[in-house]
Amino acid sequence: MSSTRDIDALIELMAKLPGLGPRSARRAVLHLIRKRALLLTPLADTMQQVAATARECLNCGNVGTSDICDICESEKRANGELCVVEDVADLWAMERSGVFKGRYHILGGTLSALDAIGPQELRIPRLLDRVQSEGITEVILALNATIDGQTTAHYIADQLDGQVKLTSLAQGVPIGGELDYLDDGTITAAMRARKNI
Amino acid sequence: MSSTRDIDALIELMAKLPGLGPRSARRAVLHLIRKRALLLTPLADTMQQVAATARECLNCGNVGTSDICDICESEKRANGELCVVEDVADLWAMERSGVFKGRYHILGGTLSALDAIGPQELRIPRLLDRVQSEGITEVILALNATIDGQTTAHYIADQLDGQVKLTSLAQGVPIGGELDYLDDGTITAAMRARKNI
Numbered sequence: 001m002s003s004t005r006d007i008d009a010l011i012e013l014m015a016k017l018p019g020l021g022p023r024s025a026r027r028a029v030l031h032l033i034r035k036r037a038l039l040l041t042p043l044a045d046t047m048q049q050v051a052a053t054a055r056e057c058l059n060c061g062n063v064g065t066s067d068i069c070d071i072c073e074s075e076k077r078a079n080g081e082l083c084v085v086e087d088v089a090d091l092w093a094m095e096r097s098g099v100f101k102g103r104y105h106i107l108g109g110t111l112s113a114l115d116a117i118g119p120q121e122l123r124i125p126r127l128l129d130r131v132q133s134e135g136i137t138e139v140i141l142a143l144n145a146t147i148d149g150q151t152t153a154h155y156i157a158d159q160l161d162g163q164v165k166l167t168s169l170a171q172g173v174p175i176g177g178e179l180d181y182l183d184d185g186t187i188t189a190a191m192r193a194r195k196n197i
Numbered sequence: 198m199s200s201t202r203d204i205d206a207l208i209e210l211m212a213k214l215p216g217l218g219p220r221s222a223r224r225a226v227l228h229l230i231r232k233r234a235l236l237l238t239p240l241a242d243t244m245q246q247v248a249a250t251a252r253e254c255l256n257c258g259n260v261g262t263s264d265i266c267d268i269c270e271s272e273k274r275a276n277g278e279l280c281v282v283e284d285v286a287d288l289w290a291m292e293r294s295g296v297f298k299g300r301y302h303i304l305g306g307t308l309s310a311l312d313a314i315g316p317q318e319l320r321i322p323r324l325l326d327r328v329q330s331e332g333i334t335e336v337i338l339a340l341n342a343t344i345d346g347q348t349t350a351h352y353i354a355d356q357l358d359g360q361v362k363l364t365s366l367a368q369g370v371p372i373g374g375e376l377d378y379l380d381d382g383t384i385t386a387a388m389r390a391r392k393n394i
Contacts, residue, residue, distance in 0.1 A: 004261050006250060010243045016236055017225045024216040030285055031215050032244070033251045033260055039213055044244035046207045047229070051237045053203060054230045063230055064201050088227055 007033070059130070061106035061123050063088050077103050080137035084127065084156065086110055086144055094142065102140075105130060110148035111155055124156065131164055138165040145171065204230070256327070258303035258320050260285045274300050277334035281324065281353065283307055283341055291339065299337075302327060307345035308352055321353065328361055335362040342368065 007029065015025035032040040056062070057069035064070060071077055081102030085091050091104050107122045119125065131139060139160060143149035157166050172190035173182065182190075204226065212222035229237040253259070254266035261267060268274055278299030282288050288301050304319045316322065328336060336357060340346035354363050369387035370379065379387075 004267065006243060006246045006262060007260065010240075010247050013236065013240045013243055018228050019221040019225060020216060026286060026289060028214045028216060029247075030260070033247065036248055036251070039210065040244055040248045043207075043210045044241050044248055046203060046210055047237055047241035047244065049203045050207050050226075050230065051233055051241055054233070063204065063227070065203060070201065089223060092223060 059126075060104050061088070061108055062091055062104060071103055077101060078134070080135060081140065082127075082130065082134070082136045082138070083140045083142050085142050086149060086152075090142065090144075100140075102138075103134075107143075107152065110143065110146075110152040112148055119155065122152075124159070127156065128159060131160060136164055138167060141166065141168045143168075256323075257301050258285070258305055259288055259301060268300055274298060275331070277332060278337065279324075279327065279331070279333045279335070280337045280339050282339050283346065283349075287339065287341075297337075299335075300331075304340075304349065307340065307343075307349040309345055316352065319349075321356070324353065325356060328357060333361055335364060338363065338365045340365075 010032075011022070011025050011029045014020055014028055015022045017025075020028065032043070053065040054063060055065065055067065057064055057072055058067050059072040060069060062069040062071060066073075079102050081100070082105055083094060083100055083102060084105045084107065085094065086107050086109060088106060091106060094100050094104070105123065105127050107124065107127070109117055109122055111117055111119065111122065130136065139156075141153040141156060143153045153168060160166060170193065171186070172193055173179070173186065179187065207229075208219070208222050208226045211217055211225055212219045214222075217225065229240070250262040251260060252262065252264065254261055254269055255264050256269040257266060259266040259268060263270075276299050278297070279302055280291060280297055280299060281302045281304065282291065283304050283306060285303060288303060291297050291301070302320065302324050304321065304324070306314055306319055308314055308316065308319065327333065336353075338350040338353060340350045350365060357363060367390065368383070369390055370376070370383065376384065
């Protein structure tokens with residue numbers, strides 16, 4: 001079907017997105033064609049815009065449209081607190097909660113012997129620089145509670161030991177969580193870190 | 198965050214696709230930004246292309262890039278068989294199987310008293326025209342095995358009664374299907390339509 005080549009190409013590209021397979025990509029493309037003015041054209045324009053302007057912040061690794069991201073540039077956020085996360089998605093999650101008012105540092109992954117990812121492959125040297133140069137007083141290690149995440153946290157803690165206050169996120173029962181559905185590790189952590197009422 | 202406005206807009210638009218919510222849209226957008234040259238730019242270009250060229254076939258309702266689609270134009274497919282489906286996605290599913298060599302007619306939905314969709318809202322008048330003008334000998338009603346689909350099939354069968362051979366897809370056990378997981382209706386249909394070995 002030569003005249004539908006573009007449509008087939010679009011389906012193939014959409015199927016490469018995480019969370020979409022060939023079937024859902026076809027469904028999405030049909031939806032896009034039906035809502036051409038409302039969705040397809042704006043989406044194409046915005047993608048072109050983002051492709052032209054998106055870049056990594058040279059300082060913290062956040063995704064934005066300038067060399068230094070808004071968070072790094074904002075004077076309001078220079079409160080001496082630095083939150084270390086694995087990924088831009090983690091930064092977004094923290095920002096949605098609105099609880100943290102300092103700056104971030106995105107590692108871009110975790111240390112992994114299997115995948116040959118050492119400190120140089122991550123943004124760890126830059127983190128050590130920043131702690132010195134930005135007058136950081138507290139580094140919050142907000143890495144995922146996975147084995148790789150915790151290994152990375154331990155490595156960074158070793159590197160920064162004695163230079164700065166080091167903290168990590170509390171572990172325990174999530175808000176709205178039901179004990180019956182929690183894994184043993186979480187219950188153990190919550191029990192050990194129990195607090196007075 | 199003014200400088201990430203485009204990225205936020207992209208997430209918002211992506212979240213409107215079927216099968217994606219806010220969370221998976223964020224994941225998809227991060228993936229797109231990371232694979233800018235390989236995925237984001239080609240996707241934006243292809244979308245623009247499709248937005249500019251995609252249109253409905255005036256004859257059958259198929260989606261393509263010309264006024265008359267490839268299937269309607271192909272002389273090879275003028276074998277007198279017309280397969281009536283609800284939706285473009287159904288046509289695509291039939292074409293993937295490769296079993297049907299005739300032409301299609303896409304209704305664009307099913308009759309529905311609740312949603313006030315009558316024959317005029319669907320491509321039914323055009324179907325009746327085509328049966329006359331294209332020398333159709335067999336109409337295959339390949340509508341979904343839902344109540345609305347079957348109601349629509351009955352209505353069309355009434356309209357075409359006596360003019361043309363009318364068939365519908367066989368009902369029974371799907372290939373690879375396990376009896377234990379099939380619903381009662383399917384087993385009943387398969388039992389009633391049982392065949393000699």
